Each structure stands twice: as C-alpha cells, then as structure tokens.
C-alpha cells in the first residue's frame with residue numbers, strides 16, 4: 173500500500189519535474205513598467221505564450237494583431253497579468269492600446 | 282577622584298556636538314530632498330534635438346517649402362483656408378474656438394488641437410487615426426468639411442503656380458510635385474514647431490526665482506496629490522496616450538471608433554500642456570473655457586462611467602491648491618519668437 177503511494181508520488185514528482193522546465197521555456201514573461209515593455213522584441217517557438225505582467229503604477233491594455241484577429245488582454249490594473257499564445261510562425265506587433273508608444277515585436281519561429 | 286568640574290568639562294562640548302549632529306542631520310535631509318528634487322527635475326529636461334524620421338530627414342529646403350504649403354490657402358478647394366487658418370500661431374497653433382469652421386462653413390465636430398511639439402508624437406488626431414504627420418497632412422486637405430480639396434487635382438493646381446516646381450525640385454530632387462511630397466514637406470515644417478524655453482524650464486535648469494512659490498507648490502501637487510503626471514508626463518506633459526477623463530460628451534467615442542477595445546470608449550489623446558494658457562478653450566470638444574475649470578473637472582467634476590481611467594479619482598483639492606496648480610500651468614507658456622507670414626509663390 174505504502175509503496176504504491178510512494179511510486180505514485182514519485183511519478184507525480186518526476187512528471188512535474190519533466191514538465192516544469194518545458195513550461196518555463198514555453199512562456200516568456202514581459203514586464204510593463206514606466207509605460208514601457210521590458211523588451212522591444214522577443215523570439216519564441218510556435219505554440220508558446222507571452223505573459224504580460226503589469227509592474228507599473230498605471231493601468232495598461234495589451235493587444236496583438238494575429239492575422240485578421242485581435243488578441244485583447246483587456247484593462248490590466250497594476251499587479252495584474254495575462255497571456256497571449258502565438259501558434260503560427262511569423263512576426264507580430266504587440267502594443268498597449270492606452271499608451272501607443274509601448275510596442276513589442278514578437279517573432280515566432 | 283572625579284570632580285564635578287571634570288564631569289562638567291567632559292561634557293561641556295556636548296551641546297556643541299548635539300547641535301553639530303542636528304545640523305548634519307538637517308543637511309543630510311536637505312541633501313536627500315535635493316536629490317529627490319533633482320531626480321524629479323531630470324524627468325522634465327527638454328530634449329536637445331528634434332527627432333526626424335529616417336524616411337523623411339530634415340532639410341532646409343523641405344522645411345521652407347512645408348511652411349509655404351502650411352500657410353497657402355490654395356491648398357483648399359475654394360482657395361480660402363490654409364492649415365494656419367485653424368492652426369494659427371497667434372493662438373499657439375489653435376484657433377481660439379470651441380470647434381472651428383471648415384470650408385463650406387460647417388462646424389467641425391472636434392476642437393482644433395495645437396501642432397506644437399508634434400515631432401515627438403506617436404499617433405495623430407484626437408482619436409489617433411493617423412500614424413504619422415506625413416499621412417496626417419493630406420487628411421484635412423481632402424476632408425470635405427475642412428479644406429475640401431480634391432487630391433487628384435491638387436498636384437495640377439500646384440504645378441500651375443509658378444515657383445512651386447522649383448521649390449519641390451530643391452526639396453525632393455527627381456520627384457518634384459507629388460502628394461507624398463506635399464505631406465513630407467508639411468510634416469517637416471511641423472516638426473520645426475517647438476515651444477521655446479518657458480519660466481518652468483528656467484526653474485528646472487536651476488533658476489529658483491524663475492517661478493513663484495505658488496507655482497512650485499502647484500508642480501508638487503501635479504506630481505503628487507493631483508496625480509496629473511499619470512498622463513501628462515515629461516517635458517511636453519503628455520504620454521501621447523488615450524484616456525477617458527470623464528467629460529460629459531457621450532456622443533463621440535474617440536479612440537474606440539478607430540480601435541474597438543472596450544477600455545478605449547470615450548478615450549481621447551492626452552494633449553501636451555505647453556503654452557496651455559494661450560490654447561483655450563480646452564478638451565476635444567472645446568467644452569471647458571478656463572484652466573480653473575479644467576482643474577475643478579479633475580477635482581470632482583468628472584462623470585462616472587465604466588471606462589473612466591483608473592488614474593481619475595476625486596482629488597479633494599482645496600481652493601488654494603487649485604490656484605497653485607493653475608499658477609504652475611501658467612509657467613509653461615514660452616515667449617515663442619513671432620512667426621512671420623511667408624511670401625507665397627505666384
């Protein structure tokens with residue numbers, strides 16, 4: 173009984189350990205501070221996500237044009253965050269709808 | 282044996298030491314607030330040079346031609362309105378009206394914004410519908426309610442005016458008179474329209490007597506309790522962003538009409554605040570007549586609705602504080618050199 177449990181937990185642990193680094197690689201975090209993105213350009217693999225964290229004192233509203241679609245993260249107050257996934261290779265422009273000087277290029281490989 | 286006099290003599294310097302320490306602490310604190318002051322002042326330094334885009338670099342020939350075009354009413358369908366009719370240098374490049382009157386004597390829907398300091402801009406018009414000054418310039422020429430000039434005919438019209446061919450050739454060797462070049466020349470001229478040094482700039486540069494104590498208190502409120510800096514930041518006092526500040530106008534959806542993102546409903550571009558005294562009336566609809574009334578709007582006059590910016594909230598400013606803020610806004614007016622009317626080609 174006990175050994176089954178041990179096996180189960182070690183399996184969970186191994187799986188988690190296997191997944192975690194992948195996850196970390198699959199999501200790139202971009203901070204918003206001083207009305208600027210922490211990077212002007214990021215390169216990710218297709219299917220990966222970009223997480224946008226509002227570390228600022230004012231609200232932001234990140235959006236991206238993906239083909240004819242618009243990914244809109246909506247209003248993000250200080251401390252809030254959201255993610256956009258990029259599934260197809262290409263070059264995408266991310267912008268803050270409130271502060272158009274905040275621009276980020278996402279290159280998807 | 283320790284005598285009383287010894288003790289006294291031992292401690293006789295104590296008061297001096299105490300006063301000294303207190304003074305040092307005072308200096309230390311003073312230095313800290315001086316540092317805070319310097320950091321804040323650094324955020325308001327004027328830039329050294331005007332930025333010009335790589336695909337439309339500055340040249341004297343372009344700026345000169347751009348000025349002629351800006352002041353030339355023949356760019357309008359009825360040859361009676363120039364850009365300067367509405368963007369009048371006498372009103373710091375606005376027109377002093379609530380909303381202006383276009384070609385067929387139709388009132389426009391929005392108040393004329395200034396063209397001051399736009400070289401640093403990002404998107405243009407109250408709703409950000411133009412991506413560049415080059416693109417923007419052709420808008421009012423063609424607009425049926427502004428200059429109402431058929432763009433297909435504009436090139437021919439300019440070709441028929443002796444003198445323009447040479448001027449275009451000098452500014453744009455090899456391409457001459459084209460619509461694109463009209464836009465490029467006007468945009469270049471507009472980028473040269475920069476507000477000169479104001480009392481505020483002299484104070485930022487270290488001249489303590491350049492502005493009044495009321496204005497200094499106003500500046501502290503602007504960056505603190507009144508929270509104006511959340512949107513009006515930097516030397517030109519704008520984040521070039523779009524916000525709903527709770528004006529009662531609920532017909533015009535502003536930026537949302539160009540970009541359908543919910544938070545942009547009723548959002549308009551943050552205007553810079555340079556020469557703001559000369560630019561009344563205020564707001565996209567020209568609905569506020571005085572700076573006192575503008576500050577009272579932010580203090581408690583805004584309407585409540587979902588899209589009003591997080592940075593707008595009841596400020597609880599006293600009448601004295603309102604007056605201090607207004608005193609500060611007055612220090613942003615510069616004694617700009619007079620703009621001369623150019624002699625137009627005939």
Ligand SMILES: [Cu+2]
Nearest residue numbers: 232268270271
């Ligand atoms: Cu933003």
